[in-house]
Structures are given as C-alpha cells and as structure tokens.
Amino acid sequence: MRGLCSEVRHGRIVNETAPISNYKIVKHSPQRKPYLCHSPLSMLGGTIQKNKGRPYTAGPIGSVVVARNAPRRQVEKRPVEKCHSQQGLNQITGTDMTLWQQYLQPKTVTEALDALAHSPESALLIAGGTDLLLDLDQGRHPPVHTLVDVNSVREMLPIEIRGDELFIGASVPHSNIVASSLVAEHAQALIEACNLIGGPQVRNTATLGGNVAHALPAADGTIALMALNAQAEIASSSGGARRVPLKEIFLGPGKNTLAKDELLIGFYLPLKRKSQASAFERIMRPQGVALPIINMAIWLARDQDQIADVRIAVGPAGPKPWRASSAESILRGRSFDEKTAARTLELLLQDAQFRTSPRRASADYRRHLVSILFKDTLQVAWNRAL
C-alpha cells in the first residue's frame, strides 16, 4: 500500500502519489510505542519526515499504521469495510477500531443532528479533525462510538452576505476564509488570524467551527471573531436554530456550552462600514506551530481623530476567549494619542488574567508582550479605518 502523507484526512490516505515508505516515524506516543499514524495530525504537525529510511506499512481506510520494525506485539493492521447506512449516509464501520466505531458523513444539518441524536452510544462532531483526532489519539478525550463528519453539510459551507451581515459557515476551512474577497472586505482581522493558523495543510483541513468549538482561550480564529462581534448560529435536534453572542459559547479551557445534540452552523458578522477596520496580530514561539504565546484582535470605528467605538480581544488572558471591556471604555470617544493608549493598556493589564504555561510563556512575559502587541494592533486598525 502506498500513500501521500500530505493528502491524509481523518486517517484516510486519499491520494497515492508517493510511496509511504519514504516517510519515517519520528514521534513516539506517550508510552514510547511507535507512533500510530491513524491520525493525520502526526503528519500535519510535521512529525513524519521524508526520506529517512525506516519503512512502515499502511492499510485501507481506517487502518492503524505502525512502524514495520516495531516489536511484533505493537504492529496492528485493522481493515474496515465501507458500506451505506439505510439513511443513505456514507458509513464506515470498523471491526476493531479503538478510537471510534462508526463514521457518518451527513449532507444536511438535519441529517447531522439525526446522526447525533440516534447514535447508540457516544457521538461527536468532527470537521477537520486537527484538534479532535489528536485529543482522541493522545487520550485527552475518551474513545467515541460515532464520529459525525460535518465537512459536507451544505448549510455549513457558504461564505455570503445575508442582509446586513456576513455569514461564514462553521465547516469552512481556514484556507477558504483566507481566499475570500468578502472576508477580506468585511473582516480583515479574521483573514489575518486564519492565515496564521498552522501551516497550509492544517489550514486546508481545519475549520473555523472547530476552532471555536474547541474553546481554547487563545484560538486565533476565535479571538478575531470576538473582536468582530460575531454571533454564532446553533442548531439543536430538539428544535430549530438560534443565535447567541460568541462569548456565550465558552465555558472554560476546551469546554463549550453546546449540548450533545447541538452543532454550530456558522457565524454572523456585522458588515464593515466606512471608517471602520480591524486588525489581528500574534506572537509565537520561534518553533511554534500551534497556539500563540499571545494574540490580539482589535476592531475600531473612527470619527476623524477620535475613536468612536472599539473592541479588543486578547488570548490567552483568562480561561475563556476574552474581551478587554473596561479598557475599551477608556478608548471610546477619545482621541487617538499616546496618553489614551497608555491608560487603556494599564486597565487591560489590570483586568487580564495571564497565566504561566510550561510550554509557551510565563505570565510576566505575556504581560510584557501584550503591551507591544496592543500598540501595534491598535495603530494598524486606526490607520486602516481612515
């Protein structure tokens, strides 16, 4: 079996242009076993390197792939059969899968909600899988019975103007957002955020809905949406769709308020008017690929030399994606000058809850960086709003 690592989605090799034996396993599971490549993340994250020898085998859809030279007891190959369910959904059932047993691909929101509601055991939504598969693989999430893939749900794919708002479907991958002229016109901060997420392969797969639903306080797309005053549209199997301000979706790090039978359909953003603009900036560790040390998005409306209105979102500055509401109130109705910016920053630093994270940065370093980020981002948004 041959496969191309860059064309793997949900553990499936979908393109066959390079021998898989060109890749070697360079990452080990926490138990120091050879890394199981049933997650695309090992590849998207750059943990598979090319042309270093050490061949390994691959099987059909859903197979677990491990190093050929691994000790015998660690080598597994688990074929699965592909079939269609009675509802007409594509369904892939595994005989002995460890991370999930059923994979459904609904085409509409109703089908997706039905799949969630009627799963015999635990069911989860999956979009790009760039967060979820890692969580399943690394044991941060217990194995799940059914995965409901929302990548083909038609109501979750548009980017379009609806009335006086911009709608972005939850299943839109970051690369489509970056390429959208509508988003460029109305939500520049979101383009800038999505364009920095992971590398091209992650951006082609990972979605805005997944970024929000994963509920991390420094998720880049989420921080941009917070400053852009986004509302989320949520569908529930118990009845219809409703809209909520984005901040109501977050419960704590990695936890959202969505019920088990709910999903995010998409996000509504107010259209950009004259003299309004937004900007996003972040600071990463030099070798960082995932979340930033600190990020910030600012939206503002100008009235000549005054800031008529402003929204500032910062991550991570608390357990949830955070708006610096008190600091915003200092800027509103004031002229844009150094003194006002300094007073605003003082209040922002007073309210933000920066924490020390072992792999990224200390709370003090974050406090230091946010000062620089704030001045830069504010200046860029101000200049753009001319």
Ligand SMILES: Cc1cc2nc3c(=O)[nH]c(=O)nc-3n(C[C@H](O)[C@H](O)[C@H](O)COP(=O)(O)OP(=O)(O)OC[C@H]3O[C@@H](n4cnc5c(N)ncnc54)[C@H](O)[C@@H]3O)c2cc1C
């Ligand atoms: C190498 C690498 C680099 C990364 N770099 C960054 C980065 O720079 N910045 C950043 O912010 N993130 C980064 N990430 C994290 C991740 O790519 C993003 O958070 C991504 O947007 C998640 O989207 P997804 O479609 O892959 O979500 P999935 O993994 O499919 O899902 C994530 C969670 O959301 C739920 N979910 C998905 N869709 C919906 C929906 N429509 N409604 C309700 N729940 C839903 C799933 O059940 C799951 O709990 C990186 C990840 C990797 C692997």
